[in-house]
Amino acid sequence: MSSAPPNAGPSRAPDGGAAGSLARIASARRRGGSDLGTIAPVEQASAPKSDAGVALEVEFRSATKRYAGTDSPALEALTLDVPAGEICVFVGPSGSGKTTAMRMVNRMVEITEGDIVVGDRSVRDRAPAELRREIGYVIQQIGLFPHRTIADNIATVPRLLGWDRDRIDARVNELLDVIGLEPELMRRFPSQLSGGQQQRVGVARALAANPGVMLMDEPFGAVDPINREKLQNEFLRLQAELHKTILFVTHDIDEAIKMGDRVAVLRDGGRLAQYATPAELLMAPGDPFVEDFVGADRALKRLALMRVADIDLWNAPLVHIGQSTAEVRAKLEGAEVPYALVIDQERRPIGWLSEADLARETVRARPDTSPDPILELDDVMRDALSDLLQAETRYAPVVDAGGRIAGVLSVEIISEFLTSEDALVEEHSAGERPLEEPAAEK
Amino acid sequence: MTTGSLATLPPLAQGGDFFRERTGTSCVEENGFFCFQWAADNIDSYVTPTLEQLYLVVLSVAAGFVIALALAVLSHRRRWLVPPLTGFTGVLYTIPSLAFIFLLIPITGFGTLTAVIPLTAYTLQIIYRNIVAGLANVPAASKDAGRGMGMTDRQLLWRVEIPLAVPEIVAGLRIATVSTVAIATFAFFAGAGGLGEPLYSDIEFKTNVIISGGLAILMAIAFDALLVVAGRFASPWRKVRPV
Numbered sequence: 001m002s003s004a005p006p007n008a009g010p011s012r013a014p015d016g017g018a019a020g021s022l023a024r025i026a027s028a029r030r031r032g033g034s035d036l037g038t039i040a041p042v043e044q045a046s047a048p049k050s051d052a053g054v055a056l057e058v059e060f061r062s063a064t065k066r067y068a069g070t071d072s073p074a075l076e077a078l079t080l081d082v083p084a085g086e087i088c089v090f091v092g093p094s095g096s097g098k099t100t101a102m103r104m105v106n107r108m109v110e111i112t113e114g115d116i117v118v119g120d121r122s123v124r125d126r127a128p129a130e131l132r133r134e135i136g137y138v139i140q141q142i143g144l145f146p147h148r149t150i151a152d153n154i155a156t157v158p159r160l161l162g163w164d165r166d167r168i169d170a171r172v173n174e175l176l177d178v179i180g181l182e183p184e185l186m187r188r189f190p191s192q193l194s195g196g197q198q199q200r201v202g203v204a205r206a207l208a209a210n211p212g213v214m215l216m217d218e219p220f221g222a223v224d225p226i227n228r229e230k231l232q233n234e235f236l237r238l239q240a241e242l243h244k245t246i247l248f249v250t251h252d253i254d255e256a257i258k259m260g261d262r263v264a265v266l267r268d269g270g271r272l273a274q275y276a277t278p279a280e281l282l283m284a285p286g287d288p289f290v291e292d293f294v295g296a297d298r299a300l301k302r303l304a305l306m307r308v309a310d311i312d313l314w315n316a317p318l319v320h321i322g323q324s325t326a327e328v329r330a331k332l333e334g335a336e337v338p339y340a341l342v343i344d345q346e347r348r349p350i351g352w353l354s355e356a357d358l359a360r361e362t363v364r365a366r367p368d369t370s371p372d373p374i375l376e377l378d379d380v381m382r383d384a385l386s387d388l389l390q391a392e393t394r395y396a397p398v399v400d401a402g403g404r405i406a407g408v409l410s411v412e413i414i415s416e417f418l419t420s421e422d423a424l425v426e427e428h429s430a431g432e433r434p435l436e437e438p439a440a441e442k
Numbered sequence: 443m444t445t446g447s448l449a450t451l452p453p454l455a456q457g458g459d460f461f462r463e464r465t466g467t468s469c470v471e472e473n474g475f476f477c478f479q480w481a482a483d484n485i486d487s488y489v490t491p492t493l494e495q496l497y498l499v500v501l502s503v504a505a506g507f508v509i510a511l512a513l514a515v516l517s518h519r520r521r522w523l524v525p526p527l528t529g530f531t532g533v534l535y536t537i538p539s540l541a542f543i544f545l546l547i548p549i550t551g552f553g554t555l556t557a558v559i560p561l562t563a564y565t566l567q568i569i570y571r572n573i574v575a576g577l578a579n580v581p582a583a584s585k586d587a588g589r590g591m592g593m594t595d596r597q598l599l600w601r602v603e604i605p606l607a608v609p610e611i612v613a614g615l616r617i618a619t620v621s622t623v624a625i626a627t628f629a630f631f632a633g634a635g636g637l638g639e640p641l642y643s644d645i646e647f648k649t650n651v652i653i654s655g656g657l658a659i660l661m662a663i664a665f666d667a668l669l670v671v672a673g674r675f676a677s678p679w680r681k682v683r684p685v
Contacts, residue, residue, distance in 0.1 A: 108590055133592030143587030147605045147679045157591050189679040205591070
């Protein structure tokens with residue numbers, strides 16, 4: 001980065017260079033939104049009860065499921081370890097046993113061979129109903145009880161556990177706050193809520209007894225794409241606070257990459273193809289199946305793992321209303337971004353100066369070109385790129401949580417990033433890919 | 443009327459100890475379509491039969507509901523029991539009412555029991571089938587969620603499945619109740635009173651037939667309306683509309 005103009009946005013001490021990029025990708029997801037202030041500290045507020053709420057490790061030990069009358073197992077000797085407090089996504093085509101694997105953890109599906117250990121205790125030694133009350137459960141169809149109010153739905157597990165009324169009421173109110181639902185909604189029935197609201201209630205219901213482990217079976221599958229995106233982001237923010245151990249099932253590789261700390265790719269016949277972090281999966285797919293499943297656009301997918309804050313932004317000359325255009329012209333000489341951005345007293349972008357604007361004596365209050373799209377440092381890079389492309393613009397101002405200018409994102413920055421990293425990906429995967437040439441036939 | 447012999451059956455159209463007065467106005471003499479004066483003078487003699495009918499209906503439907511619910515719960519996790527139970531209650535339903543009563547008289551004698559047994563039996567088919575259908579229609583997602591959150595089979599049944607089956611159960615109760623009101627007029631032949639008693643005491647006197655039949659119809663409508671309201675109370679979630 002060359003020397004920034006004195007009036008450029010607040011510097012972010014960027015750690016440029018390709019070497020740091022992997023680490024940054026890995027950490028990008030962990031950076032929950034900065035608007036966490038709205039989320040109540042669930043863990044502390046709920047009454048402590050033995051080890052409830054403490055995230056537990058989930059260990060699959062050659063866990064196998066074979067249904068009677070079928071030749072091949074639904075899940076074959078799955079062995080993997082989900083560290084406490086992480087999101088592990090099971091992803092794969094239908095018939096790959098991903099849902100089976102997840103449902104074996106709370107014994108909704110019985111284990112045929114092998115074992116699953118949740119926090120040092122084998123699930124096989126537990127009474128199913130008791131085990132399930134300690135494990136949060138969210139399913140695709142949401143499965144709210146239509147005959148129960150929102151409050152009653154959320155209170156399901158606490159009631160099964162025999163909590164007293166005051167404690168349940170307090171917990172319900174707390175959770176409504178956590179998921180951002182107005183308290184008035186708690187007397188409503190599920191059919192009176194939107195799909196997105198119902199899904200949030202489904203999550204709140206699963207969280208009610210503060211379980212250490214959550215199972216989520218395509219939890220956002222029934223929601224429209226726009227709301228899905230929103231719910232995913234909300235959920236990641238929530239998880240950044242809660243640190244539950246989460247087993248998450250999806251058939252959508254993009255969702256897997258976005259949500260997972262680790263991703264288990266399963267393939268036909270319930271076999272594990274690869275278990276890795278999303279970045280590893282994209283940069284070094286373990287075999288052709290995984291490579292194919294992750295998709296040819298995996299370089300692009302890596303954009304989904306990054307936030308705007310993770311890339312070095314450019315600086316545009318920043319100008320104030322009333323400043324003389326001569327000064328602006330001087331600033332434009334040799335600037336990274338060849339347009340001047342007008343900001344207000346709070347350093348919020350107002351608009352770009354056009355040629356016509358520059359022809360005036362001073363910078364006028366309403367510049368010709370709107371600053372939209374305005375991106376945020378927390379935006380996922382892929383969304384930012386799509387905003388840029390959609391607006392048919394090359395530059396977009398990036399603001400921090402307070403709406404103050406932090407820099408400018410351009411299509412060129414992204415394309416540079418992609419090309420520089422692509423070389424790395426190709427080298428990497430070419431070297432590691434197992435040789436699969438069939439033995440020469442004689 | 444307690445003896446259990448077929449010979450002592452009250453002959454048709456020859457009421458037991460009910461009123462026989464058919465004197466008074468010319469309307470009565472000529473058996474007009476509806477004699478208001480006679481009706482006003484004699485309406486009090488219909489009170490007891492109406493209450494008896496009410497008692498029979500409530501008793502039979504309540505007993506039928508309890509038995510049908512027990513059968514439905516029994517067959518809920520034993521699906522193979524559904525066809526035989528449906529068949530059995532269906533066979534009961536096909537027995538002609540009078541034959542059923544006459545067959546029972548030698549065993550249970552004259553009285554309420556002899557009327558309530560067939561009336562109850564007739565309700566089983568409808569109520570049982572509706573409970574089974576209602577339980578079968580409970581969304582799979584609700585059941586999966588309930589079980590996945592740690593409900594036992596019994597908790598799932600009473601907290602999720604049966605409450606969600608209420609609309610179908612109430613629909614079954616409505617049909618069963620209305621048909622029981624109609625069939626209960628035969629209770630008279632079992633010596634259990636009811637609106638059959640005034641009805642059959644003089645089936646030629648139009649005013650009497652209209653009052654007896656009319657009371658039965660009103661009773662059916664009242665029961666039906668009552669069950670509609672009760673059903674709404676028991677399933678408040680169904681009325682709500684998305685906001």
